[in-house]
Amino acid sequence: MNILLTGGAGYIGSHAAVALASAGHQIVVFDNFCNSRPTVVDQIRALTGQPIPVVEADLRDTAVLLGALTTHGIGAVVHFAGLKAVGESVAKPIEYYANNVQGTISLLQAMQAKGLKTLVFSSSATVYGDPQYLPIDEAHPTAATNPYGRTKLHIEEMLADVARADPQWRIARLRYFNPVGAHESGLIGEDPNGIPNNLMPYIARVAAGQLPHLNVFGNDYDTPDGTGVRDYIHVVDLAQGHVAAVRYLLEHAPGLYTFNLGTGQGYSVLEMVRAFEAVAGRPLPFTIAPRRPGDIASCFAKVDLAASALGWRATLGLKEMCESTWRFQQRAAGL
Numbered sequence: 107m108n109i110l111l112t113g114g115a116g117y118i119g120s121h122a123a124v125a126l127a128s129a130g131h132q133i134v135v136f137d138n139f140c141n142s143r144p145t146v147v148d149q150i151r152a153l154t155g156q157p158i159p160v161v162e163a164d165l166r167d168t169a170v171l172l173g174a175l176t177t178h179g180i181g182a183v184v185h186f187a188g189l190k191a192v193g194e195s196v197a198k199p200i201e202y203y204a205n206n207v208q209g210t211i212s213l214l215q216a217m218q219a220k221g222l223k224t225l226v227f228s229s230s231a232t233v234y235g236d237p238q239y240l241p242i243d244e245a246h247p248t249a250a251t252n253p254y255g256r257t258k259l260h261i262e263e264m265l266a267d268v269a270r271a272d273p274q275w276r277i278a279r280l281r282y283f284n285p286v287g288a289h290e291s292g293l294i295g296e297d298p299n300g301i302p303n304n305l306m307p308y309i310a311r312v313a314a315g316q317l318p319h320l321n322v323f324g325n326d327y328d329t330p331d332g333t334g335v336r337d338y339i340h341v342v343d344l345a346q347g348h349v350a351a352v353r354y355l356l357e358h359a360p361g362l363y364t365f366n367l368g369t370g371q372g373y374s375v376l377e378m379v380r381a382f383e384a385v386a387g388r389p390l391p392f393t394i395a396p397r398r399p400g401d402i403a404s405c406f407a408k409v410d411l412a413a414s415a416l417g418w419r420a421t422l423g424l425k426e427m428c429e430s431t432w433r434f435q436q437r438a439a440g441l
């Protein structure tokens with residue numbers, strides 16, 4: 107099938123492009139490169155041996171989207187494009203609503219105009235807000251604690267309305283937990299601009315000597331070692347989850363489906379530091395800093411639904427997450 111990947115040059119989209127192409131699909135990348143580089147597409151081409159057409163445009167340009175859907179004979183869309191930094195969303199809510207919500211409306215309009223009704227959407231565990239119980243299953247109540255999370259929730263609700271209004275739509279809302287790691291080649295990975303917000307890329311830069319030390323945001327949480335616990339999932343496993351979700355949509359009755367994509371296993375900040383130290387073979391300096399506003403103690407997924415319905419489970423462990431991150435980081439840093 108010809109599949110359009112909005113945001114296909116980004117961190118998760120690029121890994122999904124490789125996985126979907128390896129599963130036999132023809133991939134088209136649609137990206138405005140506001141948070142990625144065109145060279146990523148060259149790497150996807152190198153890894154897949156596919157020509158991988160690129161449409162460089164903003165998602166909100168519905169006419170260009172329509173043209174892309176037609177020209178490339180698209181049969182399904184996987185929608186990654188969006189802005190994703192929580193702190194930035196607090197400072198720039200209008201940009202976040204415009205990009206994420208308006209961008210998705212534009213996509214839905216273009217798809218509707220083409221009669222194209224198969225969509226996989228990148229959602230996030232952030233839609234669960236402050237966990238009321240653990241592990242978090244898909245029936246957990248939703249809530250948003252910041253503008254980024256609210257855009258995800260708005261989009262999820264829009265998609266539910268679309269599926270209700272027209273039962274021919276096939277929509278999968280995939281709620282990612284904490285994606286980390288990189289492709290084993292070291293050619294693609296997570297390379298945020300400026301100082302990373304997320305733990306893993308921050309650790310990687312400390313290990314590479316590009317940042318002096320890690321700030322551990324709080325060691326007085328109600329967790330085994332006092333530091334925050336998250337469900338880190340290898341991006342290559344996550345990418346395979348998209349292959350499974352596309353297959354599921356094509357093989358099942360139309361409708362709206364929602365799946366957690368995580369490992370079900372939580373690790374603390376200090377466990378992540380120790381695991382990375384072991385892989386990089388060097389100590390990682392860190393200091394205990396105050397809690398980060400808005401952070402929660404623990405968050406990890408119940409993953410049974412994805413396992414039973416999609417036949418998908420994460421297979422890569424913490425060691426592979428750290429090894430692949432380190433390989434990518436060393437390459438990126440020219441070490």
Ligand code: NAD
Pocket residue numbers: 112113114115116117118119136137138139140141142163164165166185186187188189190205209228229230231282283284285
């Ligand atoms: P990313 O920033 O690396 O990739 C997003 C891509 O979308 C980038 O290539 C960017 O240039 C592109 N883009 C953004 N706005 C666009 C627009 N208006 N038009 C065209 N292209 C546009 O982010 P990622 O980590 O790969 O995340 C992908 C998706 O997964 C996002 O929707 C994000 O919210 C979601 N998600 C990410 C995480 C995470 O921790 N990385 C967790 C949960 C959910």
Ligand code: UDP
Pocket residue numbers: 284303304305306308320321322323324333334335336375398401
């Ligand atoms: N964290 C940290 N130092 C950092 C970045 C993150 O201690 O520089 C902690 C954070 O408090 C949380 C965990 O690492 O407990 C994961 O944070 P991240 O921002 O990667 O993901 P999210 O908050 O979205 O789960």
